[in-house]
Amino acid sequence: xxxxxxxxxxxxxxxxxxxxxxxxxxxxxxxxxxxxxxxxxxxxxxxxxxxxxxxxxxxxxxxxxxxxxxxxxxxxxxxxxxxxxxxxxxxxxxxxxxxxxxxxxxxxxxxxxxxxxxxxxxxxxxxxxxxxxxxxxxxxxxxxxxxxxxxxxxxxxxxxxxxxxxxxxxxxxxxxxxxxxxxxxxxxxxxxxxxxxxxxxxxxxxxxxxxxxxxxxxxxxxxxxxxxxxxxxxxxxxxxxxxxxxxxxxxxxxxxxxxxxxxxxxxxxxxxxxxxxxxxxxxxxxxxxxxxxxxxxxxxxxxxxxxxxxxxxxxxxxxxxxxxxxxxxxxxxxxxxxxxxxxxxxxxxxxxxxxxxxxxxxxxxxxxxxxxxxxxxxxxxxxxxxxxxxxxxxxxxxxxxxxxxxxxxxxxxxxxxxxxxxxxxxxxxxxxxxxxxxxxxxxxxxxxxxxxxxxxxxxxxxxxxxxxxxxxxxxxxxxxxxxxxxxxxxxxxxxxxxxxxxxxxxxxxxxxxxxxxxxxxxxxxxxxxxxxxxxxxxxxxxxxxxxxxxxxxxxxxxxxxxxxxxxxxxxxxxxxxxxxxxxxxxxxxxxxxxxxxxxxxxxxxxxxxxxxxxxxx
Numbered sequence: 131x132x133x134x135x136x137x138x139x140x141x142x143x144x145x146x147x148x149x150x151x152x153x154x155x156x157x158x159x160x161x162x163x164x165x166x167x168x169x170x171x172x173x174x175x176x177x178x179x180x181x182x183x184x185x186x187x188x189x190x191x192x193x194x195x196x197x198x199x200x201x202x203x204x205x206x207x208x209x210x211x212x213x214x215x216x217x218x219x220x221x222x223x224x225x226x227x228x229x230x231x232x233x234x235x236x237x238x239x240x241x242x243x244x245x246x247x248x249x250x251x252x253x254x255x256x257x258x259x260x261x262x263x264x265x266x267x268x269x270x271x272x273x274x275x276x277x278x279x280x281x282x283x284x285x286x287x288x289x290x291x292x293x294x295x296x297x298x299x300x301x302x303x304x305x306x307x308x309x310x311x312x313x314x315x316x317x318x319x320x321x322x323x324x325x326x327x328x329x330x331x332x333x334x335x336x337x338x339x340x341x342x343x344x345x346x347x348x349x350x351x352x353x354x355x356x357x358x359x360x361x362x363x364x365x366x367x368x369x370x371x372x373x374x375x376x377x378x379x380x381x382x383x384x385x386x387x388x389x390x391x392x393x394x395x396x397x398x399x400x401x402x403x404x405x406x407x408x409x410x411x412x413x414x415x416x417x418x419x420x421x422x423x424x425x426x427x428x429x430x431x432x433x434x435x436x437x438x439x440x441x442x443x444x445x446x447x448x449x450x451x452x453x454x455x456x457x458x459x460x461x462x463x464x465x466x467x468x469x470x471x472x473x474x475x476x477x478x479x480x481x482x483x484x485x486x487x488x489x490x491x492x493x494x495x496x497x498x499x500x501x502x503x504x505x506x507x508x509x510x511x512x513x514x515x516x517x518x519x520x521x522x523x524x525x526x527x528x529x530x531x532x533x534x535x536x537x538x539x540x541x542x543x544x545x546x547x548x549x550x551x552x553x554x555x556x557x558x559x560x561x562x563x564x565x566x567x568x569x570x571x572x573x574x575x576x577x578x579x580x581x582x583x584x585x586x587x588x589x590x591x592x593x594x595x596x597x598x599x600x601x602x603x604x605x606x607x608x609x610x611x612x613x614x615x616x617x618x619x620x621x622x623x624x625x626x627x628x629x630x631x632x633x634x635x636x637x638x639x640x641x642x643x644x645x646x647x648x649x650x651x652x653x654x655x656x657x658x659x660x661x662x663x664x665x666x667x668x669x670x671x672x673x674x675x676x677x678x679x680x681x682x683x684x685x686x687x688x689x690x691x692x693x694x695x696x697x698x699x700x701x702x703x704x705x706x707x708x709x710x711x712x713x714x715x716x717x718x719x720x721x722x723x724x725x726x727x728x729x730x731x732x733x734x735x736x737x738x739x740x741x742x743x744x745x746x747x
Contacts, residue, residue, distance in 0.1 A: 140620050143657040146686040146695040148679055158706035166383045172304040173382045174393045175311035176459050179452035180371025181394050186446050188368035189406045190422025196361025197348040198340050201407045203361030208399045211369045213554040215395045216546035217530045219388045222379055224542035226737040229467035230376035231526045237744040238532040241653040245473050249583045250522045251464055257515030259457035259498050263288045266450035272424050272443045288451055293495035296458040299484040310452040317445040318401050325408040328433035337411040347415050363564025370519050374456055377463040465490045470721050513572030514579055520562040527555035539729045594655050597623050630658035632723040638678035647685055649745045659694045664703040705738040
């Protein structure tokens, strides 16, 4: 192809070639993978702090919106969590990589669609940090510490403390999270024991009075269905944190991830409905509504005295503060994956001596500080948090359906049924509708924050198109300006497209290979593609291999902006061969190596390939 025929001749990538490797030349070695640091308890604790701390605020909120029917709303939330426990377990089993919902969307749709999901997740983590940090400090106001007078500074100090802790590395962060989590579970157990003892001593009179109450407090919307529905929508925030575990799945030991989901679900089912019912059995409904922000602390004072109230308040502060740590851990895993896929700038992958991604951690900290300085209205932040989180959960259900439809042969266990996936989607969409009906003004704030995050991500994804637009205007600028800017634009385009990608193909059909190339050029900024086929003599004939090489050559002529090489590897396709080939081709990261969906007879699990991507073609 004559480069002069292109609108930007300097984008011509040159011609691809044909490469042949034998197994002896590649010399594949066993893949050396460091053992993940997190066992069942520590992995559960990191996400469990966020999840189990929710009862501190959802009990009161649910009573406010559902009145005496609050336990029913929380039971519906437990049912939703049961559905998503199966959904997340299937996703984590099939695609055991950091990134959560972003990861599964990336492996079933396009990078742009996955980036939109990632933006919602980032927004959810931001709101989690802000709301949990503010709530933690507010909880201390129940003690005679006068923290309300320096609430703003106390929240900033909390952000700073967990930023410094995160910089020490995930292992240390998980250890602190474990201490907080175990302390919280023990505190809730003591609270429940004292409350049950109080009810046994004083009878069920308070509960009967609350249940027979016919005032607006008992049935805020005048309908059992509506009251339960809005209580459920408000309490749905109580399952935040459940999605976090999937964002550090690579740091969890084999088999731990589904156990963390089971543990978190069991704790929520055991504690949340029981605690809500005990609140209504100890305090009159009017008192529950009046003290909804510190409901558990006020109940503790009644059933155990001032000392138990102080214990609950301190525990509430610690576990809500632990939710800030959960946000740091979750967003670090997510942004690290985004940077590996070049959705975010590469420099944020740099690590400090403790192996922590300090640019991500400090950047998230500064963003939290900025947003907290700009918006200290907790109602607005909680609303944004709710919409972002529920939207993520809805897209997780959609991603699970796409995984079933597009990757039916990908090994995974357990599997959520289609009914569970559809029911999960319906349930969270109903919760989203309820959230927006209760606080419609939140939608504008959410759209503003989401647009800001999305614009930043799309700017990185569409950087080549933006440079093309710049080049268009530079060519029409003054000669002096053109002389200075045009070389800069060319260099930047070449820099951003320098990353080659690899596609492992088991087919030599031209239309199959063409679809793979279309996916690569549509989703990656690259000017070089290696199409690889692993073979054994006798399994494929010389004629078959020649057709493969010829097909790749045709594609190389078809796409002048991309140099497309055919690579024949005389070896069985395996994680060891993929790693050796990565090194032989100049160190191509394995998350830029793509394969078709393997069948259920494929002898190796996808996790062994260290991030090799399934592509939609």
